[in-house]
Structure formats: structure tokens, C-alpha cells
Amino acid sequence: MDDKGMTTAEYAIGTLAAAGLATVLLVLLGGDWVRDLLRGLLQQALTTGT
Numbered sequence: 001m002d003d004k005g006m007t008t009a010e011y012a013i014g015t016l017a018a019a020g021l022a023t024v025l026l027v028l029l030g031g032d033w034v035r036d037l038l039r040g041l042l043q044q045a046l047t048t049g050t
Contacts, residue, residue: 028034
């Protein structure tokens, strides 16, 4: 194999891996618990200084 870059199969595997990771992130970040966590952290940050 030469060092000129990825082959088509490597691009396909990389694309599938990226799409899978994006799907996992969307599922995790789309959950209610993430929204509640971020809201709690923001409220805590805003009320800590007062």
C-alpha cells in the first residue's frame, strides 16, 4: 500500500464511523437529562456570585 492517502474502502469506513458517532452524540445530547443538567449548571453559575 502506498502512502498517497486513504482508499475508497477506508473513506467508507471513516464516513460510517463519523455518522455513527454523530448519531450517538445526537441521542445523548437530545435527552431531557442533558437539558436539565445544563439548566442546573447555568442557574448555579448565575447564583454563585450573589
